[in-house]
Amino acid sequence: MLFEVRWHGRGGQGVVTASDLLARAAIIEGKYAQHFPEFGPERMGAPIRAFTRISDKPIELHTGVYEPEMVVVIDPTLLIKTEMILQGMREDRPLVVNAKTPPQTLVDRCKEKNIKLYVVDAYTIAIEVLKRPFYNTPMLGAAVKVSGLVKLDSVLKAAELRFSGDILKKNIEVIKKGFNEVKEYA
Amino acid sequence: MGKVVGLMGDEAVAQAVRQSNVDVIAAYPITPQTIIVERLSEYVANGELDAAFVPVESEHSALSCCVGASLTGARVFTASAANGIALMFEITFIASSMRCPIVMAIVNRAFSAPINIHCSHDDTVALRDASWVHLISESVQEAYDNTVQAFKIAEDPRVLLPTSISLDGFILSHCLERIEMLDDEVVSEFLPPRKAEYKLDPEKPITFGPLALYDYYFEFKRQQEEAMRNALTVVKEVAKKYEEISGRKYGTIKKFMTDDADVVLVCMGSAAGTARVVAKSLRKEGKKVGVLSVRLFRPFPTEDVRETLENAKAVAVIDRSSAPGCVGGPLFEDICTALYDLPERPLTYNIIAGLGGRDITPDQIKQMYNIGFKYIEKGKVEDKVLWIGVR
Numbered sequence: 001m002l003f004e005v006r007w008h009g010r011g012g013q014g015v016v017t018a019s020d021l022l023a024r025a026a027i028i029e030g031k032y033a034q035h036f037p038e039f040g041p042e043r044m045g046a047p048i049r050a051f052t053r054i055s056d057k058p059i060e061l062h063t064g065v066y067e068p069e070m071v072v073v074i075d076p077t078l079l080i081k082t083e084m085i086l087q088g089m090r091e092d093r094p095l096v097v098n099a100k101t102p103p104q105t106l107v108d109r110c111k112e113k114n115i116k117l118y119v120v121d122a123y124t125i126a127i128e129v130l131k132r133p134f135y136n137t138p139m140l141g142a143a144v145k146v147s148g149l150v151k152l153d154s155v156l157k158a159a160e161l162r163f164s165g166d167i168l169k170k171n172i173e174v175i176k177k178g179f180n181e182v183k184e185y186a
Numbered sequence: 187m188g189k190v191v192g193l194m195g196d197e198a199v200a201q202a203v204r205q206s207n208v209d210v211i212a213a214y215p216i217t218p219q220t221i222i223v224e225r226l227s228e229y230v231a232n233g234e235l236d237a238a239f240v241p242v243e244s245e246h247s248a249l250s251c252c253v254g255a256s257l258t259g260a261r262v263f264t265a266s267a268a269n270g271i272a273l274m275f276e277i278t279f280i281a282s283s284m285r286c287p288i289v290m291a292i293v294n295r296a297f298s299a300p301i302n303i304h305c306s307h308d309d310t311v312a313l314r315d316a317s318w319v320h321l322i323s324e325s326v327q328e329a330y331d332n333t334v335q336a337f338k339i340a341e342d343p344r345v346l347l348p349t350s351i352s353l354d355g356f357i358l359s360h361c362l363e364r365i366e367m368l369d370d371e372v373v374s375e376f377l378p379p380r381k382a383e384y385k386l387d388p389e390k391p392i393t394f395g396p397l398a399l400y401d402y403y404f405e406f407k408r409q410q411e412e413a414m415r416n417a418l419t420v421v422k423e424v425a426k427k428y429e430e431i432s433g434r435k436y437g438t439i440k441k442f443m444t445d446d447a448d449v450v451l452v453c454m455g456s457a458a459g460t461a462r463v464v465a466k467s468l469r470k471e472g473k474k475v476g477v478l479s480v481r482l483f484r485p486f487p488t489e490d491v492r493e494t495l496e497n498a499k500a501v502a503v504i505d506r507s508s509a510p511g512c513v514g515g516p517l518f519e520d521i522c523t524a525l526y527d528l529p530e531r532p533l534t535y536n537i538i539a540g541l542g543g544r545d546i547t548p549d550q551i552k553q554m555y556n557i558g559f560k561y562i563e564k565g566k567v568e569d570k571v572l573w574i575g576v577r
Contacts, residue, residue: 020362023192023362024192024362027190027191027192027364030190031364032363032364033192033362033363033364034361034362034363035192035361035362036356036357036360036361036362037360039303039304039356039360059363059459060325060459060460060462060463061459061460061463061548062324062325062354062357062358062361062456062457062459062460063460063545063546063547063548064545064547066547
């Protein structure tokens with residue numbers, strides 16, 4: 001089965017890295033995967049998107065993702081952009097957001113559209129462990145838990161390809177925390 | 187055998203070039219080719235690749251440097267895109283006339299203006315008549331495989347022509363995919379060091395590219411034509427040898443469900459995979475559709491194309507570049523020419539799509555097929571050239 005993920009965040013937050021690591025984790029498991037960011041003017045702080053495709057079979061599609069199976073929002077300030085986040089999302093699909101409490105408009109729209117809303121406080125996780133507002137890796141952990149696309153262990157192996165030393169240790173910790181702390185918002 | 191890795195298109199090309207044991211790389215960075223040049227400079231700097239890396243001041247110089255290096259018998263690589271290709275245009279004809287088997291990656295990007303860094307096939311098409319062998323990639327795996335094969339094709343004594351491998355800018359160059367890389371030793375064995383029969387050698391001085399007016403110029407051109415015809419055979423031979431080491435099949439074209447298809451879509455590059463996905467789903471609805479994708483753009487595989495398309499009722503050709511004022515896009519003209527001598531020709535129509543990186547979507551491809559069924563029903567083509575996806 002083909003599974004498509006859309007990531008939302010802002011330039012400089014590691015949106016591309018999160019998508020990249022998810023694709024690599026799938027490849028480590030022997031699955032097929034694609035990861036591609038959206039390339040426009042690359043500015044720090046501008047809203048950007050990245051996409052991951054995962055399948056058990058070779059992926060031949062080379063086109064945008066229009067009806068994602070899951071949407072992950074790394075940056076909490078984008079949560080007010082309800083329609084942008086929900087674009088192309090079908091019923092029963094999970095939306096994973098970085099928030100203590102998501103904005104009420106988003107909660108209401110998710111109910112209307114029958115979309116499953118998951119939250120994790122990636123901000124607090126990042127500040128506690130990384131001491132800096134890098135929400136991408138805790139959100140990756142959360143996305144892995146919600147989707148069950150790949151094993152947590154595979155994501156940690158993918159992280160080892162990307163990070164080393166203390167940075168690796170801390171990222172492993174936040175991925176695990178994101179994985180363990182994400183909850184369906186009721 | 188080999189190893190499975192996740193690589194972006196540009197990275198895959200750089201890895202293939204490293205494994206191909208090139209002697210000289212001269213290149214100037216341009217988006218979306220930059221990663222290739224960056225990676226290769228790293229390989230040379232950290233000793234993974236024993237080659238001379240020449241950071242030149244322009245693309246004109248890059249290819250000039252490649253020509254000089256190639257004439258000494260070296261294995262040479264460069265990479266460029268769009269405006270970079272335009273700047274090196276003068277030297278592209280010199281490289282082929284002097285029979286330099288340079289390999290160049292073209293990471294397809296639209297020509298300015300307006301400035302655009304995304305995919306059109308303008309740059310590959312611009313070199314159509316430059317006497318280069320042009321290989322087109324549909325995926326990251328193919329970009330890797332084509333790069334390794336390109337050196338073997340270019341350096342074959344029957345060919346000795348520069349060879350390009352094209353990959354769609356961003357759609358493939360910056361897309362991470364799962365690919366299987368060959369072992370370094372396997373590639374080394376496939377590509378032993380180049381043996382140039384004629385080269386610049388102070389011990390045995392000869393001259394390349396001297397003056398030839400109406401006395402000999404004509405004969406030089408005829409030899410290039412012969413080399414191009416030979417390339418058609420060599421591309422197939424190299425593909426066979428490559429299959430032995432990789433298990434992956436290549437030809438001049440790729441056919442998908444074309445045998446009994448009523449409507450066949452013809453295209454080049456990354457859109458081919460999307461087209462196959464759509465074709466598969468339309469087949470489930472009982473619609474007889476197929477896909478022919480062109481891997482070898484030059485020399486154009488006329489016979490293979492004709493044989494594949496002769497029984498189709500309608501043929502749609504996607505051009506990812508516009509040629510204002512022409513009958514249709516460049517690939518469309520090739521396809522029509524290939525079909526012209528058939529006693530009964532399929533209906534043909536051209537689709538200009540995906541310019542400047544505009545997405546070629548599954549919905550658009552469905553639309554392209556539906557137009558074919560409509561034309562079959564009416565027994566004639568209404569609009570010969572359609573622009574799909576334009577606002």
